[in-house]
Amino acid sequence: MIRVCISGIGKTGKEIAKFLLEQKDIKLVSAICSPNSNKKGKDLGEIIGKGNTGVKIESSDKIEQIVFRTKPDVVVDFSSPEAAARNAKVFSKLKVNIVIGTTGFSDFTLKRLFLLANKHRNGIVYAPNITLGVNVLMLLTNLAANLLSSYDFQITEVHHKNKKDSPSGTAKKIADEIEKGIKHSGNDDTEVQVPITAIRAGGVVGKHDVMIIGEDDKIEISHESFSRKAFALGTLRAVKFIKGKVGYYEMNDVLNLKKVLNDYIQEENKSNKKRYKNLLGKNEIKAL
Structure with a gap:
């Protein structure tokens, strides 16, 4: 069971929270909003239309208390670029792994995320391209x-x-x-x-x-993308990938598509060799 905290309860965050609550191997343990949000203090289910979930939405200025109390394995952050960068520093110090789907970071901030993961030995997936x-x-x-x-x-x-x-x-x-x-x-x-x-x-x-x-x-x-559920599917893959890992990753690491492509090419080469063997005799193959 992976314990997950969601940070950022906007349109995408709500869709992801709804999806994660349906997963048998995921436990949504906490939810974080901005300090001035009108969602603060409400049950997450009230915001996403799921009834009472027992997860109270709390302010990002109480991150340390939230982490100590709910003990998430992974935080999913779809807040603003400023908030996500600020939160990442705190989560990393507390050695909580993070999936960041927020976009709009500067090159400098991305370098800081890389340095955070290496300094604090936690895991970060930066995925503006999470689908x-x-x-x-x-x-x-x-x-x-x-x-x-x-x-x-x-x-x-x-x-x-x-x-x-x-x-x-x-x-x-x-x-x-x-x-x-x-x-x-x-x-x-x-x-x-x-x-x-x-x-x-x-x-x-x-x-x-x-x-x-x-x-x-x-x-x-x-x-x-026809709906934000596409983001939720990618987020689930990223959450499962980053649990227990150390270092900085992106979605190409999560999906390992290049390995998939290489495996496909190798299989095609094997199939071609078999086909040639069936078509040609031993002497003809040697001549090639």
Whole structure:
């Protein structure tokens, strides 16, 4: 049984809390909101429409008392960038592992998260790209950039009108994967800069499109979250991954997609060898 505390009871936090309460191997033991939130003091179930849960929502200025009393193994943080960075310092000192899905961090703050995990020997998963599908998109984009390094790349991301960070943390990670793919291809001629178009409109949960455009053809890779349950599914994977671990991780570590790809290629190679053996005689195989 993994004991979990949730920090940040906004739209995504509420969906994740609801999902985690349904899991047999997860026990939601505490919930944290900002000091000025009107959710403070209420039962979590009242906020998420689940009836009485026995989990009282408490203020982030009492983190140490909350941790000592409820003893979470993992904290899931979907608060604001400022609050998540501040909270991470306290949780790390208390040696509580953290899954951070909050976006909008500066490069400096991300380096601090890495240093916190190494200094205090706790585990941190930083996952602005926490949905499973968008991580597959990143892997495919990286491969495409490696194979089509001479093509032009363009990212368009669309989110609801209340999302503050622009471009999204996920769009930046996609751009990083494209840049890595191009560099690994051996194309070091120019500085790689991937343009990102950010749109904030309506109630869109999250959509990321990558256009890969050559002189004679175009490829598009797209991912869209239809509901925030997609975030909850990724969060569950991250929580199970980080329990008991030490160090700084990202979602590609959680899902280990590159190993999946390598295993697939090895299996394909084995299948091809078997097929050739069936088609060709021993002398013909030696001739190859």
